[in-house]
Amino acid sequence: MEEYKIKSIEEGLTKIEFPEFDKISSDAPVFYNPHMEMNRDLSILAIQVFQKEQQRELNICDLFGGSGIRGVRYKNEIDGVGDVCINDISETANHYERHNIELNNLKDVHVYQHDASMFLRMKRGEFDVIDIDPFGTPSPFLDSAGYCARRDSLLCVTATDTSALCGTYPEPCIRKYNSKPYKSEYCHETGIRILAGFVALTLSKYAKFIEVKMSHSTEHYMRLYLEIKKGSKRTDESLKNIGYISHCKHCLHRQTSHGLASPIDEVCPVCGEKLVHAGPLWLGDIQDEEFIQKMINEADNKKINSKKDALKLLNKCLIEANAPVTFYDVHSICKSLKVSAPKFDSILDELINQGHIALKTHYNPLGIKSDATIEDIKNILIKLNNI
Numbered sequence: 001m002e003e004y005k006i007k008s009i010e011e012g013l014t015k016i017e018f019p020e021f022d023k024i025s026s027d028a029p030v031f032y033n034p035h036m037e038m039n040r041d042l043s044i045l046a047i048q049v050f051q052k053e054q055q056r057e058l059n060i061c062d063l064f065g066g067s068g069i070r071g072v073r074y075k076n077e078i079d080g081v082g083d084v085c086i087n088d089i090s091e092t093a094n095h096y097e098r099h100n101i102e103l104n105n106l107k108d109v110h111v112y113q114h115d116a117s118m119f120l121r122m123k124r125g126e127f128d129v130i131d132i133d134p135f136g137t138p139s140p141f142l143d144s145a146g147y148c149a150r151r152d153s154l155l156c157v158t159a160t161d162t163s164a165l166c167g168t169y170p171e172p173c174i175r176k177y178n179s180k181p182y183k184s185e186y187c188h189e190t191g192i193r194i195l196a197g198f199v200a201l202t203l204s205k206y207a208k209f210i211e212v213k214m215s216h217s218t219e220h221y222m223r224l225y226l227e228i229k230k231g232s233k234r235t236d237e238s239l240k241n242i243g244y245i246s247h248c249k250h251c252l253h254r255q256t257s258h259g260l261a262s263p264i265d266e267v268c269p270v271c272g273e274k275l276v277h278a279g280p281l282w283l284g285d286i287q288d289e290e291f292i293q294k295m296i297n298e299a300d301n302k303k304i305n306s307k308k309d310a311l312k313l314l315n316k317c318l319i320e321a322n323a324p325v326t327f328y329d330v331h332s333i334c335k336s337l338k339v340s341a342p343k344f345d346s347i348l349d350e351l352i353n354q355g356h357i358a359l360k361t362h363y364n365p366l367g368i369k370s371d372a373t374i375e376d377i378k379n380i381l382i383k384l385n386n387i
């Protein structure tokens with residue numbers, strides 16, 4: 001093993017060491033990204049909540065170990081964890097994973113060196129939690145995850161190819177997720193829905209289906225926590241959540257249509273212009289109020305450095321649970337109307353006064369999730385401009 005200068009860091013209750021590097025990149029001898037600390041902290045909360053709900057010992061798979069920080073933290077910081085398997089294709093990563101297991105005096109944490117898909121194929125039904133945190137897209141590994149995942153397990157998925165999922169480059173999204181994206185002002189939500197839809201469709205061939213417990217789009221990545229259930233009838237039922245979002249670039253109206261191959265309106269019912277479509281994607285819930293509330297409560301029991309930011313995000317996701325699909329971006333609409341943006345809270349108040357749902361969203365500080373139509377929203381913006 002090559003000699004490296006070692007860097008030590010602490011996250012939560014765990015100490016981790018790995019070779020020092022100049023730049024965060026996949027070229028580092030062992031990958032570690034400090035900007036993902038909140039992602040790891042939220043994973044600790046989500047897995048702990050899941051463990052308490054299941055009331056059983058959890059065996060966890062950290063499929064892309066890197067320094068081993070996830071697997072090591074999960075064993076060290078979550079109650080009710082049995083065996084943890086840390087896998088990585090890199091021998092150098094394996095070396096530091098073993099080192100970090102020892103550094104934290106842990107038992108029942110095992111290190112493997114396999115291609116991720118091969119590993120999941122070999123370990124069918126052995127894990128209660130599978131954490132997929134790859135470079136870029138999780139797409140090539142999801143079929144094996146579907147094969148491996150047991151009934152009533154938790155699948156945690158990170159994607160850092162947000163430009164594909166958000167539609168900056170449509171072709172990679174079609175290639176990797178078999179879904180057409182559209183770069184609208186709510187494209188991060190569309191991206192989460194494309195990823196969830198792809199997981200649901202991939203798992204369905206194994207008669208497994210998903211319930212989204214929590215999801216978020218933060219900085220350069222998206223993350224999903226999915227409970228995996230089994231049963232062909234219920235999988236068929238669950239696939240009714242697959243559909244399309246249609247958007248009018250001209251007036252900013254949007255609408256959804258359920259079904260993989262159901263007829264979709266081609267013309268905007270508001271202004272008569274052509275609609276553009278994104279999908280297939282997941283139109284079902286992408287936040288679970290009860291689960292997120294339990295994650296918020298669990299934060300009191302854990303030592304996590306990102307607590308303030310994690311709680312801020314969780315509280316926003318909590319508000320989004322049960323909210324309508326997509327959101328309105330106040331700036332975009334004001335720009336199209338050539339009016340200035342009124343105070344954000346006054347728009348929310350006016351919507352609520354008119355009997356509509358009006359909720360903030362974690363995707364955008366000037367985003368509003370509402371059941372109001374684009375015309376309702378425009379009328380309110382014009383009215384508030386004239387006061």
Ligand SMILES: C[S@@+](CC[C@H](N)C(=O)[O-])C[C@H]1O[C@@H](n2cnc3c(N)ncnc32)[C@H](O)[C@@H]1O
Nearest residue numbers: 031064065066088089090114115116133134135
């Ligand atoms: C993004 S890093 C993992 C980061 C880690 N989970 C963390 O939180 O710090 C991705 C890791 O996957 C490993 N890897 C890349 N391709 C792989 C494959 N096909 N199978 C298994 N591991 C792979 C790399 O060696 C790298 O350590």
